[in-house]
Structures are given as C-alpha cells and as structure tokens.
Amino acid sequence: MRVETTRLAGLLRLVPTPHRDERGFFTRTFDDATAREAGIDPAAFVQDSQSRSHQGVVRGMHGRVGSGEAKLVRAAHGAVLDVVVDARPGSPTFGQAESVVLDDDTFVSLYIPRGFLHGHQTLTPTADVCYRIDAEHDPTEDVAVHHLDPDLAIAWPAEITTVSARDRAAGSWAQLTGRLSAS
Template sequence: MKVTPTSIPEVLVLEPKVFGDARGFFMESFNRRVFREATGIDAEFVQDNHSRSAKGVLRGLHYQLGNPQGKLVWVVRGAVFDVAVDLRRSSPTFGQWVGAELSEENRQQLWIPPGFAHGFQALSDFADVQYKVTDYYAPAEERCLAWDSPELGIVWPVQPPLLSEKDRHGLSFSQAETYQ
C-alpha cells in the first residue's frame, strides 16, 4: 500500500495494491495489519457505510462532536471530490481543508482522522461511496458545517450543488462547534 500525506499531514491518500488482468481486478479494500504497518494507525472500525449520489449531490460537511469518527473513504462506482476540514482547535492546521478526487479508476482511499468534518460531491452520473468509521453513528452528536462557509473557501466542482435540507442549513466555520 502506498501512503501519501496531504497538505494536512494526518489526512492520508492511500493506494491499495491492485492485481488486474484481462478478467478484471482484485484488491483488498481494507486489511488491518497492512493499514497499521503502512500508516502507523491502529484504527478499530465499528461500522461500514455505503451511499449512492447523483451527479452534483453534495453531502456534508458532517461530523460528530461527542463521538468523533475517523473515516476510511473510497469510491466503488463513479467519482467524487472528497473534502476533510480540520476542526481541532489545538491543531496547527485548524480551519484548513484538503480535497481529493476519489474514483473507481484511481481506486484511491482517503483516511480522515477523528476531529475533522467530512463531505463529498458526486462528479459522475452516479457515485457509490463506501467508508469505514471508528465510532458509531450518534444522531444527537451530529453537526453540519456549511459546505459554502466563506471562511473556508472550498471550491466545489459542480455548481450549483444538490443539497439535503440538513446540508442547506449548516453553520459557518465561525459559528460551528469544534474540538479541543
């Protein structure tokens, strides 16, 4: 597995080994031992999620305040622009964001540690996103950071985005609750 730090060093782009031939391909989407040896992170994943989005759908930016989740994200069909925003006040990268295109073609994964808001926008007609999380979904702890928060300046590729009611009412970065 190849590991590449992003401009926020704790957010990692992972490239699993892919074995392919004329029949197709095989890859381990997750192997705890390989992940730990390649990243130095011994994450315990407790839940797997799968979402399907139409082109232009923007999901996020979501986080759980009292139950922060680390996430390992990848795309099995289509392509997305995936974003992580550092919400840890004690971090030198507090308030910064990083984005990566994840697709079925590049088979890259993004590791987003606890303490980050996460969101993505579908770039293809449909995108199936799978991700593993390190803590259970806790609706009472869920928060939504505004996808278009002017303090962040995230440039989303598809305009206008298609948003859920919840995502239309996310708080700006200056108003959002953050982590220590």
C-alpha cells in the same frame, strides 16, 4: 498498498495497486498490516456504510464533536471530490481544507481522523461511497457547516445539483469554531 501523508496532520491516502487484465481488475481495498503500520487500528472500525449519489450532489460538510469518529472512505463506483476540513482546535492545520478525488479507477482510500469535517461532490452520473467508521453513531454529536461557507471557500468543481435540507440549513464555520472554543 502504500500510505501517503497529506498536508493535514493525520489525514492519510491509502493507495492500492490494482491488477488489470482482459477480465477487468482485482485490487485490495484494505490491508490490516498496512493500516497498522500507518497507526490505524483495524479492529477499531465498528460500522460500514455506503451512500449512492447522482452527479452534482454535495453531501456535507459533516462532523462530530465530543468523542467524534474516524473513518476510512473510498469510492466503490464512479468518482467524487472528497473534501475534509481540519476542525481540531490547536492543530497546526486548523481550518484548512484538503480535496482528493476518490474514484473506481485508482481505488484510493482516505483515512480521516477524528476531528475533521467531511463532505463530497459526485463527479460522475452516479457514485457509491463506502465508509468504514470507528464509532457508533451518536446524533447528539452531529455538526454541520454549510458547504458554501465563505470562510471555508471550498471550490466545488461542478454545478451543485442537489443538497439535503439539513445541509442547506447548516451553520457557519464561525459558529462551529465558537462552539469548539467554548468546549
């Protein structure tokens, strides 16, 4: 497994080496030593979660204020366009987005540090996304920015078929940055 940096400080791609043969494949989806070498504390993760979505579904853009959370995200089945936005005031990449395809062919995982917004769109008939999270959920820290916010200008690659009521009612990037600067 190798670790690749991205243009957003702290956002890492963990790229395994799948072994394929006539039976199918075997791949390591997490490696303690590789994580430690990349500055990730494997013991910090306290929760594993999974979502299943249908083609065109957009989940996000979600984040946490306060102490926040870091997460390791991968697609166990299908494919998604995973999108993150740096929401860390003072970061040189504040307000910038990065998109990465996560799928069940390459098995790439994305390490998302605290202070980022996160979302994804399902690109295949169904997709299962697995999350390894380093903090207990605190609903008082939840924030969301509308997935079509013009300031973020996220280029979703397919027709958006379904979005939750919460995500349809999400605030704007301008509102969130105002809240972050007031903190």
